[in-house]
Amino acid sequence: MAPMTSTKVYDSDLMRKLRIQHAHLRPALKKVSTFLQANPYRSATLNIEELAAATGTSTAAVNRLANAIGFNGFTGLRFALMENLLAVVSSADVIEDRLKQSPDTGFHLDQQIDLSKHHLENVARMNDSQTFEDMARQLARSQNVFVVGLGNSFHIAQIAAAGLNPFCVGAHCVTLDGGMEGSAYRLSNITSNDALLAIALPAYTGETIRMAEFAQSRNACVMSITDCPASPLAELSHMSLFIPATHPVLPNSKVGLMAAVEALLAQLQLLKPTLSEAQPSLADWKPQRSSVRPTWPDLLRPSTPRKHDDSC
Known part of the structure; x- marks a missing residue:
């Protein structure tokens, strides 16, 4: 893995261990690791059964991952997730739960704005x-x-x-x-x-x-x-x-x-x-007239005088 400058959310002991061990994990454990890194907020709100279901694995896989990265089973992992939590639940999850409960209400502009604020x-x-x-x-x-x-x-x-x-x-x-x-x-x-x-x-x-x-x-x-x-x-x-x-x-x-x-x-x-600054602004730009193609009125103007022109 290339060197990576740590970020605030991913600077915790838990996230550093996941990042270091991720490439070496078995497939089932890697699924859990991927979910935890992709959902650092939501993960802390799930129990072991819900985490296993969300990752398509088993409770045994969740426990094995916790042990593999140096935590005492799911209890230690859950505590680390809670410490890493910056928000109880993301706006996307809140809105998704509301849509599941009332699917006929639709998705509204104010929900998108709330979601956008949260993401920013x-x-x-x-x-x-x-x-x-x-x-x-x-x-x-x-x-x-x-x-x-x-x-x-x-x-x-x-x-x-x-x-x-x-x-x-x-x-x-x-x-x-x-x-x-x-x-x-x-x-x-x-x-x-x-x-x-x-x-x-x-x-x-x-x-x-x-x-x-x-x-x-x-x-x-x-x-x-x-x-x-x-x-x-x-x-x-x-x-x-x-x-x-x-x-x-x-x-x-x-x-x-x-x-x-x-x-x-x-x-x-x-x-x-x-x-x-080296690029001229539109107001200051002076094109070389000899190299500029005729404008549309010039192109449409005939090259010979018409009969009703004043010159005739």
Whole structure:
């Protein structure tokens, strides 16, 4: 696993042990570990039977995981989860429970706003400022930044690449038209002077992981924006930002993801003001008239006088 700067939520003794042991756990125990890392708040509210059911495992697997990471069975694990708890339950879980109890009420705008506020607060809780600043500096000093995002992260990757363009020598959204072959072709020239920014939410696409592995093999700096340390992208990344992605109705919420991308762009604006100052503003821009194509009225105007013109 690549070195990872710890974050507030994931800086507890429990979360560090899960992160270190995760890759070496047996499949059933890894399911429990993944759930605990992806749901640090909700996990503390579940008893052992509920945790086993939520992870598709057994109470024995939950106990074995607790022992494997140095806690005294589920009792010790539950105490550690309670210590790690920053909120009793997430807004997504509250809204989901209400929808289950009253499915006919529908999903309302005020619920989305409450959920968005909760996710934005958790973006700050789940990430420390040092990791955020280090990622922005790496983006600023990289010769080229390649952005990867597939599936439900595709459009965010395009926005990120477009936003990075004024601050980087080359900013490329790798995952455009052309499928995996086209994406691989665009990524083929990545070097140790470049960076890969990979964006992925559950369910993670295998192609994103493979492109991150390729960038790592070329000694490029791999960074990711994903949901939790159990994400397969986190293992491949030098630095990661974690964002809450749960939504009671949709497959994922992208509010936190968009906030993280926008914050990185704002930090880059402060880190590289000379780049933006070097670009002329629209008010000051004076095009060379000889190189400018005719405007639409010019194109529509006939080259010879018409009979009713004054010159005739």
